[in-house]
Amino acid sequence: MTLCRGIPGLLALLFSLLVFASCSSRPRADLIICNGAEPQSLDPAIISGQLEGRLTTALLEGLVRRDARARPVPGCAEKWTVYPDGRTYTFTLRPNLQWSNGDPLTAEDYRYSWLRALDPATGSPYSEILYFIVGAEDYHSGKVPASSVGIQVVDDRTLRVTLLNPTPFFPALTSFTTYLPVHRQTVEKYGDRWTRPENWVGNGPYRLLDWKINDRVSLEKNPLYHTPDRVALNRIDALAVNRASTAFNLYSGGQADVLLDKGLIPSLILPELRGRTDFHPGPLLATYFYRFQVTRPPFNDARIRRAFAIALDKEAITDKITRGNEPVATALCPRGMADYQPPEGHSSDPDTARGLLAQAGFPNGKDFPRVSLLYNKSELNEQLAIEIQAQWKRELGVTVELRNQEWATYLRSLDELDFDIARSSWVGDYDDPNTFLDCFVTGRGNNRTGWSDPTYDSLLSSALAEPNPARRLHLMQQAETILVTQALPIIPIYHFIGCLMFDPTKWAGLYPNLLDDHPFSEIKRAKN
Amino acid sequence: MKPRALHLCLAALAFLTLAAIFGPYFSPYSVDQISQTRLAPPDSAHWLGTDLHGRDLLTRLLFGARISLLVGLVGATISLFVGVTYGLISGYLGGRIDNAMMRFVDILYALPRIVLVIVLISLFDLKLKHLLDGTFLAPLASHARLLLLFVGLGMVEWLTLARIVRAQVLSIKERAFVLSARLIGQNTPTILFRQILPQVIPIVLTYLTLALPAVILEESFLSFLGLGVQAPLASWGTLLADGAALLNPIRTPWWLIVFPSLLLAFTLLLLNFLGDQLRKLQK
Secondary structure: OHHHHHHHHHHHHHHHHHHHHHHHOOOOOOEEEEOOOOOOOOOHHHOOOHHHHHHHHHHOOOOEEEOOOOOEEEOOEEEEEEOOOOOEEEEEEOOOOEOOOOOEOOHHHHHHHHHHHHOHHHOOOOHHHHOOEOOHHHHHOOOOOHHHOOEEEEEOOEEEEEEOOOOOOHHHHOOOHHHOOOOHHHHHHHHHHHHOOOOOOOOOOEEEEEEEOOOEEEEEEOOOOOOHHHOOOOEEEEEOOOOHHHHHHHHHOOOOOEEOOHHHOOHHHHHHHOOOOOEEEEEEEEEEEEEEOOOOOOOOOHHHHHHHHHOOOHHHHHHHHHOOOOOEOOOOOOOOEOOEOOOOOOOOOHHHHHHHHHHOOOHHHOOOOOOEEEEEOOHHHHHHHHHHHHHHHHHHOOOOEEEEEOHHHHHHHHHOOOOOEEEEEEEOOOOOOHHHHHHHOOOOOOOOOOOOOHHHHHHHHHHHHOOOHHHHHHHHHHHHHHHHHHHOOEEEEEEEEEEEEOOOOOEEOOOOOOOOOOOHHHOEEOOO | OOHHHHHHHHHHHHHHHHHHHHHHHHOOOOOOOOOOOOOOOOOOOOOOOEOOOOOEHHHHHHHHHHHHHHHHHHHHHHHHHHHHHHHHHHHHHOHHHHHHHHHHHHHHHHOOHHHHHHHHHHHHHHHHHHHHHOOOOHHHHHHHHHHHHHHHHHHHHHHHHHHHHHHHHHHHOOOHHHHHHHHOOOOHHHHHHHHHHHHHHHHHHHHHHHHHHHHHHHHHHHHHOOOOOOOOOOOHHHHHHHHHHOOOOOOOOOHHHHHHHHHHHHHHHHHHHHHHHHHHHHO
C-alpha cells in the first residue's frame, strides 16, 4: 500500500524535475562558435593548442593583444619603448587596471605569471616561447634563481624586459597565451582548480561564466575590463564539437554562428562551398605533419623514416581528402613567411622508399614490427589516416594500425612519447620561421618526437643571435634542411588553407589571417 | 504454422552467409584498395558505388558482413555456453546457491551492458596486444579488439539465457525421469548434461536466433562509436559511421548510408523472424 501511495508522489517529483531541468537552461548566447575539441585546460601556462588559445585570450589579456586581422595592438600596456640596443623593452601599463574580482592588476602580476610559466614545477609544454628573455632558459632548467631572469618590475605600471638578442617581434609575442597573466592569489589558493568557473579570476574582455565538459564553455562580458565599450557581444558560447559533419549541420541549422576551424568544415563539400558568401578562405601559416617516435625501433632508423616519408603520394591526399587546393608540404615551414625560403624536401619516390626499407632489413615490409598511427578524433584526421595507411600498405607492404584518442588523451600520449607515428599540426605563433623550427630543438615541450641533434640546436641558436637578417634566415634554412631532408623526425604533409564560415550579413570583425587568430572580443554584429 | 516462411527465411540467411564468405573472392576489388574513382554513385563498375577513398562499397559490405556475422555468431555462442551452464547449475542445485547465483545475475542486469563492454575494451585492448605479442599468437595481436568484442559481447548477453534455462530446469527436475536417474545413482553432472540439457535445447536454440541479432546490433553500435573493429577492417557499424560522417545538407553520398543501413536492418529482421518462426514451431 505504501508503495502505491508513493508512486503518484514520485511521478510528480520526476515531472517537476523535468520542468526544472528544461527551465534552468539559459537563453541562447549572442554568438555561438564551434571551437573544436574539448579544451585540455584554460590555464595559459599549460596549453599550447589553438582551440584553448582562442578561449584563454578572450579570458585573459597580455601586454599586447591582437586585433581582428591578428595585428599586434596595445592590450594592457598602453605603450612600450625599446632601447637602441634592441634588447631591452619597457612596457607601460594602462592606469587603473583591474582583475575581474576588483583587485588591482600591476606589472608584478606579469612578472609572476611569466616566471610561473617558466617554473619547471608548472610543467608548461611551451615555456620555450619565453626563452627570448635573458636567463629564462637557465631558470627553467634550474641553473639560476628566478631573480636572474630579465624581467624587472620598475613600478606598478612599468615592466622592463631584457632579451638575449634583438627580437623585433617581441611586443607581438606578448599577446601569446604563455605570456598571459594569471591572478596569483587564486592560483595559489585553488591549485589546478583555479580554472573552474566558480574560482575564475581574469583580466580579459570576457569572464568565465560556465564550463560544461564536452558541451560548451560560456563566456560573459567582463564589466571590469579596461575598455568594456570595445566588446560588442555580451555572451559567447564556444561549443566543443570535433566532428565536422556535426559542426556543419549545427551551422546550417542556425545552432552555431561561426565555424572557426578548417577541421570543422566537411572537406567533401569544399568545392560546393567555394562560391558561397559565408565561406571565407585565406592563406594561413600552418602545416599538417606526422611525427615519428624516434627513440625506439623501428623509427629510430632514419632510413625507415625516410622510406615512410617518400612512399607517400601527397598530391593524392590533398586532391582526395582535404580538397581545398592545399599546397603539398615537403618542408615544415610554409612559404610566404617573412622572406624565408624553406628548403626543398623529398618528393614522392616509392621505388627508393622500397629500397630503403629493404636496406633496413624489411624487404617488401616483411616482418615489419607492428606499429600504430595515433590521431585525435576528427573526420579529417581519420580520413587522412585511412588514406595514408592504404598508401603505405600499397607502396611498402606495411600495415600500420590506426589508434584514435580524445584531444586531451592524445596530447598526453604525445608528451609521454607513447606512440609510433602521430598526426600533428602546427600553426605559426609569430611571423618568423623560428616559431616552427624551435619546436624540434632538443628537449622542447613541443618536440614530442624524442629527436635530438646538436648541429640543429646550434644552427638555430646562432640564427637567433645573428643580427644580419639574410644570414639569420640562411642559418635557419640550414637547420630546416637537416630536419626535413636528413633526419626526418617528421613527415610534412600539406600546408593548411585557412577557412572560416560565418554569414557576413550578420557578423563582422572576423578576417582570415596568417596566424588564424580570431579574437572573440573583436566579433560584432554587422551593420546593415 | 507456415513452413514456407521459415524456409524463405533460412534461404535468405544462407544466401547472405554464402555471399559474405565467398563474395569478396569474386569481387574484382579488395576491401582496402583505394582508387581514384572516389564517391562514385552506383553504376555498372561499382554496383553500390564507392566511398571517400575510392573503395568499392559492395566489396566492403560483404567483407563487413563477415565480421558482423562472425562477431554475432561467436558472441552468441559464448553467451550460449555461459548462460546454459549457469542456468543449469543454478536451477538444479536450488536453495541458497540458486538464490545467490540469481542475485548475481540481477546485479549484472542492472549494469549498463554496452558501457561494460566499452570499459572492457578500453582497459584491456593494449594489455591483450602486449600479452599476445610475446607468444605464438602474435599474428592475432592486431585483432585484439575483435577478440575482446567476441568475449565482451558474449559475456553480457548470457544473462537472459541463464534465467530462461533456470526456469526450465526448475520444472524439469521435478519430473519422474530425473528422479529415477537420481535413484539409480547417477551423479549430478551426468543428470545435468545427459538428462536435463536435452530437454532445454529447443528453447536454447530459439533464444540463440534472438541473441544473434542483438549481438550484431551491439557490435555495429560499438563500431559506429569507433570502439569496435578498426580500419582497414570494416563491419556494418564502421561502414555506417563512415557514411554518417559524410552526412550534410549540401551534398550527401546517399549510397554510403542507405545500403549499409538496409543490409543491417534486413539481416536483423531475418534473424528475428527466424526466431519467431522457431518459437511458433515449438508450440
